[in-house]
Amino acid sequence: MVWISRACWRKYGNFVDNLRLYVKGGSGGMGLPRLGGQGGNGGDVWVVAKKDLTLKQIKDRYPQKRFVAGVGSNSSVRALKGARGGDVQIFAPVGISVTSDDGRILGELNHEEDRVLVARGGQGGSLHSAFLPSKGQIRQVRLDLKLIADLGLVGFPNAGKSSLLTALSHATPEIASYPFTTMRPEIGKVIYEDHKQVSVADLPGLIEGAHMNRGMGHKFLKHVERTKQLMFVVDVCGFQLANNTPFRSAFEAVQLLTKELELYKEELLAKPAILVVNKMDLPEAEEKLRKLEAQLENQEELSQLLPEDMIPSTFLHFKHTVPISALTGLGLPRLKALIRQSLEEQDAMETESQRADRLQELRREVPVVAKPAWGQPQSAWEPS
Numbered sequence: 066m067v068w069i070s071r072a073c074w075r076k077y078g079n080f081v082d083n084l085r086l087y088v089k090g091g092s093g094g095m096g097l098p099r100l101g102g103q104g105g106n107g108g109d110v111w112v113v114a115k116k117d118l119t120l121k122q123i124k125d126r127y128p129q130k131r132f133v134a135g136v137g138s139n140s141s142v143r144a145l146k147g148a149r150g151g152d153v154q155i156f157a158p159v160g161i162s163v164t165s166d167d168g169r170i171l172g173e174l175n176h177e178e179d180r181v182l183v184a185r186g187g188q189g190g191s192l193h194s195a196f197l198p199s200k201g202q203i204r205q206v207r208l209d210l211k212l213i214a215d216l217g218l219v220g221f222p223n224a225g226k227s228s229l230l231t232a233l234s235h236a237t238p239e240i241a242s243y244p245f246t247t248m249r250p251e252i253g254k255v256i257y258e259d260h261k262q263v264s265v266a267d268l269p270g271l272i273e274g275a276h277m278n279r280g281m282g283h284k285f286l287k288h289v290e291r292t293k294q295l296m297f298v299v300d301v302c303g304f305q306l307a308n309n310t311p312f313r314s315a316f317e318a319v320q321l322l323t324k325e326l327e328l329y330k331e332e333l334l335a336k337p338a339i340l341v342v343n344k345m346d347l348p349e350a351e352e353k354l355r356k357l358e359a360q361l362e363n364q365e366e367l368s369q370l371l372p373e374d375m376i377p378s379t380f381l382h383f384k385h386t387v388p389i390s391a392l393t394g395l396g397l398p399r400l401k402a403l404i405r406q407s408l409e410e411q412d413a414m415e416t417e418s419q420r421a422d423r424l425q426e427l428r429r430e431v432p433v434v435a436k437p438a439w440g441q442p443q444s445a446w447e448p449s
């Protein structure tokens with residue numbers, strides 16, 4: 066429908082989640098052969114993470130998208146050692162991965178002040194280079210924004226993801242009864258009574274074949290890579306994208322969503338996941354929920370009835386299945402509590418495994434000195 070795609074263009078056109086930049090390190094300065102003087106090194110170009118910035122701001126502020134560091138000064142009689150060229154810092158939002166044009170990852174900006182060197186300055190001329198300077202590195206680099214949130218919402222269009230985010234947080238995403246209402250990711254904060262906050266990323270709906278570029282889902286799947294957990298949202302009554310596409314029950318929706326994630330990046334399925342069954346206010350919802358729960362208990366077997374390309378190779382075992390109605394608020398307090406519990410359990414497990422890793426490292430690093438038994442010499446031994 067034309068009117069939807071126009072609206073899409075307008076809104077999506079405003080959101081920038083990747084940017085290509087030209088970066089050049091400064092050239093080195095000339096050496097001074099007569100007096101053995103050394104030219105200054107050229108400056109470097111860095112990308113530095115800063116809070117509350119967007120890629121769009123960089124694009125608007127630097128339409129040429131060119132960043133060139135300062136050249137090193139030539140060596141002179143007055144200053145035998147030439148001054149270093151100035152560095153250039155490109156401030157970028159947190160949650161960026163920086164890649165070179167050939168797809169190599171140069172670094173990630175996960176926290177404020179993290180920095181990645183993108184173009185090194187050239188060396189100043191010196192005795193080793195017959196006093197001739199070298200040029201700075203020239204590169205095209207790509208900044209890719211991946212949202213960081215505690216939870217990422219995954220679901221077909223119209224499942225009620227944005228309605229759920231609105232009901233749980235102060236975010237005000239667009240909600241409507243047509244598919245693909247959400248055109249760009251949005252983050253909402255769920256705030257608890259003790260002021261603890263959990264961030265939830267609302268993502269555009271996925272459709273079958275999203276990993277192959279169908280719909281708009283695949284563009285946004287990268288955002289799920291950085292969320293700690295997944296929250297699947299399905300309509301208890303199932304979903305049909307259009308008259309000429311098949312109807313999918315809630316159970317099929319779960320398997321298809323799993324399959325799409327798997328085809329995009331299998332590791333995503335290792336994340337803890339909660340299943341939210343929405344629209345429990347609709348007629349016969351209870352009955353459909355019981356059916357879904359029974360199907361999920363036997364999902365390995367039952368999914369064999371699906372066409373082969375719809376069967377995921379790993380089945381998700383949800384930590385919780387939570388029936389809700391984003392419309393009436395049914396089940397939301399329980400969901401809110403379970404989200405927190407689930408994240409806290411994950412944190413505790415990660416802390417424990419980090420502690421165990423550290424302990425193992427320490428044991429490897431420090432040889433433990435065995436207490437000498439009487440009459441025996443003291444010896445160092447490595448634990449196995």
Ligand SMILES: Nc1nc2c(ncn2[C@@H]2O[C@H](COP(=O)(O)OP(=O)(O)OP(=O)(O)O)[C@@H](O)[C@H]2O)c(=O)[nH]1
Binds near residue numbers: 220222239268392
């Ligand atoms: N009856 C009922 N309708 C709901 C419920 N939650 C959402 N809806 C309706 O379902 C439609 C889709 O809701 P959205 O929140 O926009 O769905 P979405 O998953 O964000 O959809 P996309 O952004 O298109 O992927 C809207 O008409 C909502 O009013 C619910 O709990 N019960």
Ligand SMILES: [Mg+2]
Binds near residue numbers: 228238246
């Ligand atoms: Mg939405």
